[in-house]
Amino acid sequence: MEFGRFGSGRAVKRVEDAALLAGIGQFTEDFAPEGQTHLYFLRSPHAHARILSMDTEAARATPGVLAIVTGEDLAAAGVKPMTATLPFKRPDGAPLQAESQTLLATGAVRFVGEPVAAVVAETLSAARDAAEAIWVEYEELPAVTTTAGALADPARIVAQTRYGDAAAAEAGFAAAAHVARVEIANQRLAPAPMEPRVVLAAPEGERLVVRLSSQMPSTARDQLQDLLGLPAGTVRVRIGDVGGGFGMKTNLYPEDAVVAFAARSLGRPVKWAATRIEDFLSAVHGRDVDSVAELALDAQGKVLALRVKGLANVGAYPRNSGIAIQLLIGPWVSTSIYDIKTIDFAFTALMTNTAPTGAYRGAGRPEAIYIIERLMDVAARDMGLDPAELRRRNMIAPAQMPYTNAMGQVYDSGAFEQMLDQGLKLANWSGYAARAAASAEKGKLRGRGIATFLEWTGGNALEERVTVAVKGDGGIEVYATTQQMGQGIGTSYAQLAVDIFDVPIEKVTVIFGDSDRGTGFGSAGSRSLFTAGSAVSVASGKALDQGRELAAEALEVASADLEYQGGSFRIAGTDREIGLFDVAARQPEGRIFIDSTTKVNGPTWPNGCHICEVEIDRDTGEIEVAAYVSVNDAGRVVNPLIVEGQIAGGALQGLGQAIFEQLVYDPETGQPLSASFQDYAMPRADVLVPGYVTALDQSVPCRTNPLGVKGVGELGTIGATPALVNAVADALASQGRKAQADTLQMPLTPQRMWALLEG
Known part of the structure; x- marks a missing residue:
């Protein structure tokens, strides 16, 4: 397959796919x-x-x-x-x-x-x-399967974390002109x-x-x-x-x-x-958190305080990941892109007689963002405000960057109102009334929902090791201790190597998955590109620098006299040159080899504005995604095709939680009632067709890594769930069903929606 010199910024088809499509992939079962x-x-x-x-x-x-x-x-x-x-x-x-x-x-x-x-x-x-x-x-x-049942038994309390200032929060609520309140169940999911x-x-x-x-x-x-x-x-x-x-x-x-x-x-x-x-x-399950959350606002809609109490069902054998996700990582993003300085958080992990919970795409951030985005919509309805306008009034401004949130997390960059403006334009927010009227003519309810949000990526594992070998046989081999699993990072790493070496991409081979070849954290928390990608770029630069010194020796000139282009070193102003691979072949091991560890300066904070419109069939309760628009700040984009695919796949999983998916245990016996695809509904790709549009804004690069990239693998998952649920709530509220809108619980199955519509 011919790829050519495709460095970063290009929508290069994934180099990993050829073997998979040919049926010659190497899975463990093979x-x-x-x-x-x-x-x-x-x-x-x-x-x-x-x-x-x-x-x-x-x-x-x-x-x-x-x-x-x-x-x-x-x-x-x-x-x-x-x-x-x-x-x-x-x-x-x-x-x-x-x-x-x-x-x-x-x-x-x-x-x-x-x-x-x-x-x-x-x-x-x-x-x-x-x-x-x-x-x-x-x-x-x-057997105990619920957080309520576990809370009644002190022996089942695993741990609790408290954050913020309870007295200051209470004062904020006492002074509030409006208080929004939600009780939310983030149901248990199967990855x-x-x-x-x-x-x-x-x-x-x-x-x-x-x-x-x-x-x-x-x-x-x-x-x-x-x-x-x-x-x-x-x-x-x-x-x-x-x-x-x-x-x-x-x-x-x-x-x-x-x-x-x-x-x-x-x-x-x-x-x-x-x-x-x-x-x-x-296998570990995801989510399973019950929360009560309140938002205090002044008469102009500025948030005065946020109070959240969460109960996390971490299963029979609590794992470090399952506990930390709900008691630490989720809280980090609970104030999201909003300038909320006063918080009162209490999160409790509880043991039950269910399978352990752990990481599932988004890992704590979807739960936290779902809460604040539901609160924003409830508050907007209470105050008679456009939900986009209420969000705008509370957004952190670019001039406040770097911004330290109430949990002590530092956002290095972000232009949140800019993403909102682009999202509203792309979704034709002002033209919604006509679309709602057209749906009504078909006998369907229409609603629109918005989520403006950020997420934290990186697992706080900021160091990554890679090796780069420029071989005399004409190939470049990159080994990374992260792991490919369908997200396309092999292609992105190869593009970053092409940026440095200026050779056709087919000359770059990226290898993963051998603990003898290097030690690293691995792939989790959308960290692969900004940590290991940075390491690939740095190590490739070191290999090229070493090649330059060796080429200078071979040509008997100072390295500063050499120009490099297209895989060759040339003495400036002459036609004397030597190829990079020829230099490698002259070495005792027939290669130029770099083993390099790079550390970035902090996590990344990708963010976006996601807007969903739904149509609801009054007779069946079935929800159809009529339109889905997102504008996403992923920093510098190495491969737009891969980034857009990650956002789409994540959005589909987020919509799956909103409409379809739920792992259910019998509350009396603890028997799982949804242990196969016969009983556990998964979203299909056509949920997003035809009204799905994604845009990328690359004008706000990340400042904590040399590439300027932000992790993107979980962004769609985080935005889709609140955007859709808010859309359904909007549809109900438009029919005078505000109480039902404010108390919606996922999944919004046709049966549940039909029951709501029937009152």
Whole structure:
């Protein structure tokens, strides 16, 4: 495939796609080493129960069975449990309290789908048959699945964080001319990537090579070594193609470590591939937060104070990510793009008998932005103001940059009113009345909603390592410790290398997913481009500088006398030159090699204005997205095609939460009622067709990284949910149903909407 010299700023088609479209991608499931065995997990059928006894004799006698692993076996081998270690406190000041999760349940099970035992056999069917022959005697215990139920039991309170000044906030509310209030449920979601979790562990000499579908190679390696008690360097993690992550694959799972343990114990390769139902049951879920929020405003609509109380259901075994997302990261953006100086926040994490929660696209920021954007619309209705105008009156001005918000987070850049103005123009905000009338003629309700917002990106992991090798055979190889998972960063990194080396893009190969080649944080929190992309640019510059010095030696001139263009060094004013790759070929190793670590100066704060218009069928309650417009500040854009695709994909996921998706547990038994695609509705691509328009504003570059880029992978997810729900609320309010508009709860399914419309 011919690409040419396509550096940054160009809409280059993704270089990763050729192999995938040809069916020659390399996913973990595609590997089947000689002697491979198969592992199957026996899982808990109960949400909460004591394990009284377990009989594995019949299972061990099943033909083809090689091993049965229990929690007691792991404990005897010194395998550690997975434990939350954050320094948060409980309301009484005591340290964080969370159940540690043994890799296989011991003593008790605490959610349906928790792994209880593992069977390794020559074939998957033999492993499954043997698992079904294991007899486990349980004593069922009461199950709690909701935040309200967990709050009633002090032992289920994991931790609580408080931020702001309660007395100052109370004074703001006392002085307010208007108070807006919302009670909001951000429902539990399943990330549901196309590729479920897959793990293949195989001994190689004294080491263990683990292939898995993950966003974070180095983290997976370090956690495996820690859990299994193995020395540093014992485990090598390799990751090929990843069929979507969405945050779900940032975590190491108990199943991953059990597979690794079994491979070491047997001395043979062991593979486990999750079924879709297993992922629904036991992979981390997202969101699941109940909030009460209030906004105090003066008579002109200026916000005086924001008060939020949130209860986060972090599941049976709270993870560091699940706790931090709701008790720290979400609060960082709760005031969003608004100049709100007075806050009173209280966020509580609670243990329940459900699967653990963790990162899911947006990770805390969608929950927080949804709250403030719902409040803005409720306040605008209360005050009789245009919702765009109320937002405008409270926006942080460019002259206030850098701006420190009430949570102490520093926004380096932002022109929020500029994004609003462009969004209103693109959406033809002033022409809405005619469109609403046209919908009414068709017998449909129309509503419009707006979300003006920002998000924080980076995971506060600001350092990234890359290697760049300019090879004598005419290629440039870039290795990055981040991870591709469908977001197209391989193409963007290649474009950044082209910017420096001025060679055709097909000469650049970007490699990921080998913990032996470098240690780094990985891909999470929309950090890949602004951290690792910056590192690629810096390392490429160092390689070119080294090449210049070597070329000067070869041409016997000072390096300052050399010009560089199109892959060649030339003595200025002459025709004497030497090619970059020729210089590399002259070196003892046949290459110019740079191993470089770059640290950026802070996170990025992408932002935007998203406007959604909906039509609602009065007879069926079905919602149709009639138009969706967004203007997005992603800083400098390396590849507009990829950025626009990320925003569209994120918006679709945000709309999915608003209209379709919800993981439901039976409140009495704790049984999951939506553990497959038969019961869990996913959005389709046509939700955004035909009225979807996106614009990028590159006039406000980020000031914390050398590229000026801002993370964009989660931006659409964050803006879409409040924009659509606000549109539906607007449609209801236009019919005199303000109380229903102010109390809308997701997902806005046809059944729920029909019930609302029927009163």
